[in-house]
Amino acid sequence: MSERKRKSNRHPCFMDKGLHVKLDQLASSKRMSLYDYTNYLLSNALEIEASGVNLNQVKELIIVLGKISQSYKGTITIAPFSMTGKEGEWRDLGKRLGIIAKESFQDSREGVMRMCKFLLEIFGQVQEGDNYVKVLSPNLMSETVTNNLKELLEGLLESSAVKGMVIHDKGVLGLKMD
Structure with missing residues (x-):
């Protein structure tokens, strides 16, 4: 031209x-x-x-997966939550994700916050602040789903060595950092 x-x-x-x-x-x-x-x-x-995809939501997915692909050498499997049914598997999955988050980001806290946001966006609109990430969702009314995700987030914190706590209630789930 x-x-x-x-x-x-x-x-x-x-x-x-x-x-x-x-x-x-x-x-x-x-x-x-x-x-x-x-x-x-x-x-x-x-x-x-x-196409109907919200850029702000897909941004977190791209950042997390991009960081993982740059620094993680291994296999990542995406599977429905129902595939992990045995006791302790949710915590183990969270621990693996915590290691990936810690290794993929220079700041472990940022990695954990982004990984948490990425996981919670599946359930609804995520709210975040300087020291918390949480989702309010009717999908979290099931005690089984909430407990499984709570274990996953506890495992995430445990293996990443980031200080914080899981916040949960009927329809609410997230992380609050110290």
Whole structure:
């Protein structure tokens, strides 16, 4: 495409200065123009949103899985929660996830918070603050489901060596960090 024709198809876009600087740095690192990189990001984001997937929710999944794939050398199996039925298996699964979270992130606390958020988003809208992650969901009304997930989160904390506690009640589950 000629430079003249390309410029005529451009439309101005305003953004925060800090965001512009970050975009420019990332574009340069990918050997792309700022214009092409911005269009690449926006077109993909719009496609994801148009498919009905919320970008904010998928962001956590991508970050956690991306970190895991960069530093974890092993096999990861995704299976329904009903597949772990024996006593202690939930805690063991949580311990394995805690090790992965600890090894995948420079800050173990951040890894545990992100892993917890990733796991809880399956059940509903996650609420988070500086020292907690929790979900409120009618899917957690079952005592069996709540107890299994509570064991999983306890195992996650245990193996990651992050200080905190599992918070739980009817329809509420999460982690609170010290």
